[in-house]
Amino acid sequence: MTDGHTAEQSSGLRKGEIAVALPEKFDASLYFIGRIRTPWKRREECPKNPRETEAVCTIVLDPRWVEALQGLESVSHVVVLYWMDRARRDLVVQAPHHYSERRGTFALRSPVRPNPIAVSVARLLRIQGNELSVVGLDCLDGTPLLDLKPYFASTDAVPEASVGWHAATNR
C-alpha cells in the first residue's frame, strides 16, 4: 500500500528540510470509522489552530459503530483522532512557512509526520443518531475519522505545560 504521494517524496522540500527513506513495510492498519464535516474545503481556509474558531463541525460516524456512542453524551469534551490523508510522511525536519526556524517533526503539530494522526480536543454540543456536533476542530471537510474518546481533565489537562521554542517565538 502507498499513500499516493510517492511522486512528491523526493521533491517539494523547503530550504533546510530533511526527508528520510520510509520503512519498506507497514506494521499495522486502520479503519476509517466516519468522516468529519467542516466549513473548510482547502487547507488555506482552515483555522491555524482549533481554538481560533467557534464553527460547529459535524462528525458523521459510520452506522456500523453507532452503539459505541452510548454514554458519550454525558461528556463535555471529546478527544477526536483523525487521519490527515493529504500529508507526506517522510520529513524529519520541517520549515513551516509561519515560523522562521526549522524544527523536528516531533516538536511540531504539523500534519506532515510518519503517522499523520491528529489529536484534537472538541467541545461536544450534542449527539443525534450517528452525528456529533462539536466545536474546536480545524481540519478539512471530509477528513477521515479514526477514534473518539472521552476527555478526562484528571489525566489529559496540564494547564501549566510549556513549549519552550514556541514561547520564545511569540515573545
Added chain:
Amino acid sequence: MTDGHTAEQSSGLRKGEIAVALPEKFDASLYFIGRIRTPWKRREECPKNPRETEAVCTIVLDPRWVEALQGLESVSHVVVLYWMDRARRDLVVQAPHHYSERRGTFALRSPVRPNPIAVSVARLLRIQGNELSVVGLDCLDGTPLLDLKPYFASTDAVPEASVGWHAATNR
C-alpha cells in the same frame, strides 16, 4: 492483513457486551516508529491510569527518525500516541470489570476499540540520543510507538472538562 485476533472475535464477550462485524478492508496503514520500555510486563501490573504512577518510562525511537526530535527538548509535556496491539477491535459496547455498567466503546478509554490508538500526556524528563525519559505512561513494556507531539496547554488543556458518567460512578 488481519489483526491476529480472528479466533477470539466471536467469543470472550462479557455479559451485555456487543461485537460487530469488522469492515472487510483497512483504509490506511501505520509505521511503528519505536518502542516504549516500561516496568510492566503483564496487563494486570499496569497502573489503572497514567497519573497513578511516577515510574520513569523510556521511549526508544527508531534511529531513522532521530532528527525529528530537534526542538522537542524544550517542551515540558509530550503527547504520546501508541498502538495497543493486543486489543480486539470489534466491540461497540463493553463491560469493563472495574465498572458496574456497560458503556459504548467511544465513552471509554479502554484499549478495545476499532483503532486501538492510545493518547497519553507524559512529562518529559530528558532526551539522550534516540531515547526519551518520561513520566506518565501506563502501557505494557514493548508497546509500539506511533507518534510524539508537543503538548500545547492553549489547545490541549481543558481543566473544566467533565465526564458525566464517570463523575456519577465515583460519587
